[in-house]
Amino acid sequence: MERIDHKKISLLGRMSLFILAGSAGWAAGSAQAGDEMPGATEDVGTSNDNELRSQLTQPPEELSTLVEEYRTQDPNASFSFFNGHIDSFSTTPKNSIPEYAVKVLKALKLLTQVAEPLKIREPIFSGTLEKQSHDIEAKPDEQLPYVGEESQEPEKSKGKAKEDSRESSTDEVTEENRTEATSSPHEMLEWERPTKELLTKEKQAASKILQAFLEQHGNLFEISAEELNESMKLMDFTHGAYTRRAIYKQFYSKNEAILYGKTIVQFDVNWNVVGISRMIVTPQKFPLDKLKDGIPGDKAIKIASDAKEDCASDDAKPLLVEPSVDLIRKRRVWNVELVSKRGACHWRVIVDRAEGTVLNVSDLVSQAYNDAKVNRWYFTGGDLFSPQQIVSPNQYTRNDRRLEHDFFYMMNDHRCEGSAETDCAVTPQVGDTWCENAYGTDNGSSYIRATRRLDRNFSSYYPGGESETFGETNAYYWGRWFSQWLKPSLDALGVLPSSASDYPRVLIIGDTCETRSWYNPVFEVTTDDNKGEGGDVIRLAHRNPAGPSTNNAGCQSGGCFDNPSNLHHELNHFYLYRYHDVGTDLDCGGSSELQLTHEGALGTAVPQAFWHDYYNIGYAPTDTNKLYFSSSNVGRVHTNDADLSKLTDFSCANAASTKDPYSAGRVVGQALWKFYHGKKVDGDVITNTWYPSTDTDFNTLVYWAAELQSGSTLKDRYEFANRIMEILDKYSNWSSSGKSDYCAIFATHELEDRINPDYCN
Numbered sequence: 223m224e225r226i227d228h229k230k231i232s233l234l235g236r237m238s239l240f241i242l243a244g245s246a247g248w249a250a251g252s253a254q255a256g257d258e259m260p261g262a263t264e265d266v267g268t269s270n271d272n273e274l275r276s277q278l279t280q281p282p283e284e285l286s287t288l289v290e291e292y293r294t295q296d297p298n299a300s301f302s303f304f305n306g307h308i309d310s311f312s313t314t315p316k317n318s319i320p321e322y323a324v325k326v327l328k329a330l331k332l333l334t335q336v337a338e339p340l341k342i343r344e345p346i347f348s349g350t351l352e353k354q355s356h357d358i359e360a361k362p363d364e365q366l367p368y369v370g371e372e373s374q375e376p377e378k379s380k381g382k383a384k385e386d387s388r389e390s391s392t393d394e395v396t397e398e399n400r401t402e403a404t405s406s407p408h409e410m411l412e413w414e415r416p417t418k419e420l421l422t423k424e425k426q427a428a429s430k431i432l433q434a435f436l437e438q439h440g441n442l443f444e445i446s447a448e449e450l451n452e453s454m455k456l457m458d459f460t461h462g463a464y465t466r467r468a469i470y471k472q473f474y475s476k477n478e479a480i481l482y483g484k485t486i487v488q489f490d491v492n493w494n495v496v497g498i499s500r501m502i503v504t505p506q507k508f509p510l511d512k513l514k515d516g517i518p519g520d521k522a523i524k525i526a527s528d529a530k531e532d533c534a535s536d537d538a539k540p541l542l543v544e545p546s547v548d549l550i551r552k553r554r555v556w557n558v559e560l561v562s563k564r565g566a567c568h569w570r571v572i573v574d575r576a577e578g579t580v581l582n583v584s585d586l587v588s589q590a591y592n593d594a595k596v597n598r599w600y601f602t603g604g605d606l607f608s609p610q611q612i613v614s615p616n617q618y619t620r621n622d623r624r625l626e627h628d629f630f631y632m633m634n635d636h637r638c639e640g641s642a643e644t645d646c647a648v649t650p651q652v653g654d655t656w657c658e659n660a661y662g663t664d665n666g667s668s669y670i671r672a673t674r675r676l677d678r679n680f681s682s683y684y685p686g687g688e689s690e691t692f693g694e695t696n697a698y699y700w701g702r703w704f705s706q707w708l709k710p711s712l713d714a715l716g717v718l719p720s721s722a723s724d725y726p727r728v729l730i731i732g733d734t735c736e737t738r739s740w741y742n743p744v745f746e747v748t749t750d751d752n753k754g755e756g757g758d759v760i761r762l763a764h765r766n767p768a769g770p771s772t773n774n775a776g777c778q779s780g781g782c783f784d785n786p787s788n789l790h791h792e793l794n795h796f797y798l799y800r801y802h803d804v805g806t807d808l809d810c811g812g813s814s815e816l817q818l819t820h821e822g823a824l825g826t827a828v829p830q831a832f833w834h835d836y837y838n839i840g841y842a843p844t845d846t847n848k849l850y851f852s853s854s855n856v857g858r859v860h861t862n863d864a865d866l867s868k869l870t871d872f873s874c875a876n877a878a879s880t881k882d883p884y885s886a887g888r889v890v891g892q893a894l895w896k897f898y899h900g901k902k903v904d905g906d907v908i909t910n911t912w913y914p915s916t917d918t919d920f921n922t923l924v925y926w927a928a929e930l931q932s933g934s935t936l937k938d939r940y941e942f943a944n945r946i947m948e949i950l951d952k953y954s955n956w957s958s959s960g961k962s963d964y965c966a967i968f969a970t971h972e973l974e975d976r977i978n979p980d981y982c983n
Contacts, residue, residue: 271810271874271938279306288442300948300980304500304935305549307507308443312497314952315339315465315490322434323427323493330423337491340413340463342919342954348900349910356406357838359600365400367407369706372722376622380751385676386691391684393779395597397613408707411714411918413463418720425459428468432487435495436502449504452476454485458803462716464926464953465490465497469803469933472503474510474547481546481557481572482807482814486933496952499933503549510547513554516575519543526558526571529580533560533567541744545575549935550812555581561744568744570807584807584817587742594619594678596695599685599776599783604837604848606785609776613681614699620722624672625680625698628722629705630793631754632698633672635660636690636733639750641668646735646764656735660748664755670731671750685781686767693732693783697762700786701730704793704832711921715929717801728796729754732783734761739774739784741795758800760792773851787850790829795820802925804932808883810874813936815886818877819928822887823942826850826857827894827924834898835917841899841908855885860892860970862906867892869939869972889971890939894924896967897946903970911963912956923949940976943968947981958983 281289281303289308293299299313319327319334327334356367416424436445445453458469465488472483480503488497501507517525527538542559556573572581594617599609619625625632635657636643643655659668673680673691683691712718719725728741729749745759765775765782776785798804798820808817829850833839839848842859851857860866867889877886896902898920900913914920927945934941947965950956965982968974 271869271940279303281306281308285442285444292439292442298952300951300978302944302978305508307501309501309935310497310499311443312488312948312952313494315496316492316494318494319492320435320494322438323431326427326430326434327493330427332420332423332427339491340411342464342922342950342956343915344955345912345960346900346915347910347912353834353841353899353913354406355835355838356404358836359602360838361405362398363400363402365402365404366703367404369408369410369709371618371628371706377620377626379621379623379674384674386673386689388682389684389687389689389691390682391687391779393611393684395611395613395681395684397595397615397681400616408710408918410710411463413714415713415720416461421459421461424461424466425456425468427493428459428466428487428489429454429456431489431493432468432495443498443502444507445502445504449506450502453502453504457484460716463714464922466493467716467929474503474505474508477545478554479544479546479557481548481555482809482812482937483546484803484933486930497930499930500935503547508547508549510552510554513576516554517556517573517578519545519556521578522556522558522573522575523560525573525578525580526556526560526569529571529583530567530569530585533562533569537562538567548572548581548812551581553581559586568742572809572812582807582809582811584809586744586806587740594625595681596625596699597681597683597692598696598699599778599786601776601786601837603845604833604839604843605845606773606776606787606850607771607847609771609778609785611684611779615681617699618702619678621672623674623676623678625694626672626753627698627702627705628725628727630701630727630760631672631729631749632694632701632732633670633729633749633754634690634694634732635670635735637671637673638668639671640666656733658735662746664746664748664752666748669748669750672753685777685779685783687781690733690781692781693762696783697730697732697789700789701793703836704786704790704829707832707835707917708797708828708921710918711925712797712801714918714922715802715926726758726800727754728758728760728793728800730760730762730789732762733764736761736763739763739788739792741792741799743796743799758796760789760796762789762792773853773856787829787833790832791825791850794825794828798824798925798928802929802932804928808874808878810878813938815874815877815938816928816932817883818874818887818939819890819931819942820887821883822856822885823890823894823939824924824928825884825891826888827891827898828921830857830895831898831917831920841895841901851884855888857888857891859895860903861908862903866903867971874938887939890942890973893943893967893971893973897923897964902963902967911967912960936976938976940973943973944976944978944981947977951981 296313302309436443453473454470457471460467468487470485472480486499490496523540538560540560544557546555546557548555554575559570561568568586570584595615597613600612638657641659644658646656657668657670659666660670680695685692739762741760743758749755762784767780767782769782771777774788775782806817806820807814842861846853858865869889872886872889877883900911902909902911930945931942950961962982
């Protein structure tokens, strides 16, 4: 299905935005890809995360009365409060079309036939059936259960029609021969996907229906039609299996945005408004004194340029300079976003408009043809430290001569055209060369390219080969598999275009002159056929070929490349940011902890879930090499009090000061890992509970929760836990005992403070 993309489309009101140079999109930001993740963090401190919760004041008696009156009509409605006003609102989908929507639907000639809302499937109790997996390598004759790759004519490469030279190796490599049908394929949900034309009409309807809903309940939400038009600007619209979602940017006044003001309004299948993710702000709800004098935008740029010590100010250019209102700090601020020429630096600085004080610095860099054949690594039993070569035939690609997928391009900066390669000074232990002139421009004298084979046989490339093309073939295989595993949840949440040819793609560059891998959505690079230029980029580190296997890299036969989980960590950044609009700011004073969601929460739990699906490694394998970073805080499994990650031990401030968002995010990641397997831990006793019946349900749950967290007033780990429980309460048939168990698991990690009690019963 088509997704209304990240363009500044206005259906409500007008927008006044002070942009001095360029535009990175309203939610620009990527993720600090950890890429060289710490093994453990000893410097832990007392949590300060509860301090900002004091603003969640209960409403006055008059508003409380209105809330209770609303709940007499809709007992399933839940509310939270901020600054004495309604913050978030959610309720269950309804089996009827509301009166406030009918007139709008008829005017746009949209159907007014009642439909049955779809619910997340009932969970499975792990005491009855342990978490299942496909265990791919244990079934060498079964075909791989990919989903939804379109049959099509391969795209014709515009590159030179030559075949790359063959490589030779003394290693004997087995070739897979999978001839039997898979016994348990991944499946898409069954639901009625909208056409492109229907989405266009629904986009028009969304704001009108929201306005009609708020007019009917204006006293409750304390907003008039005029105030709504002034404060909300529609940025994005999606239609998924469970809800339609309209995503807005909020404004305090004509020329002032709300800092981190993303707001998500959810409609059910029958157009009932079933969720508003945060308070719709007006000056009356949140009065601030006028600012008589303040620093100008050019001075804010200079302050922001100098705020990041490891990034040269003369190399930076501003992407966004926006006057904003910071609700949490109760200040008027400048929101300044900058990027350096080579893309190694991309950061956001919040500057006090009155005093010029730097309030926060966020690092935004995250550190249908089945006839191709690749040589890649497999990992016996899932041991990430013991890679072995195997040739996998029948690989789907979208290009006639190179490895290119629906979701990504695969290229190699050891392979240049144009200007000669230069020495790789960043990684002297490798002593290799790279296409330096390809970086910092999309029209340079040199460009990187993918390996091209006329016969689509890439199996001759081996780990120690001079071309380093094995890094392409290995990353392609594991990137393809992960993307297809995740695809059904992307589809269910409505973020996929109708055609695979329109999917937003990330450019994956192997053999980069870096010692860490990272993801960045704002990056310029010159590529063969102009593929992937000016968009999202993942750069995979050039590893020392003489080095040992680690949590980041697998080494074998004279070659070292990022292990699959590291690649999946980077792809998680891409899918969270590009498909789900989840940014990566870490602003403890502004209660924004989305970087922790990217890194240690979904950034560990999702790659680990994929690894279990592929290798059946279980909840807590004895060999920690089988589970991504499970030997440290970053990915360790909770089995007893000694290895429990609690919020008080990994505060937001500590994560920022130690630059370790992985361990702090793992406080949530441990809970998600227990949800995935259906496990509870009390002391050192592990017992059973429910788990989502499919990996698609798990992925849908965690990515949906991240979306809602990113649209909340307080975007912290408490809020992520609250949103998980909100989805289960409003959009599933889970039992009270199942939801109660999940709330108890969150409480084990000290994450229960923000969860609405309604959701636990």
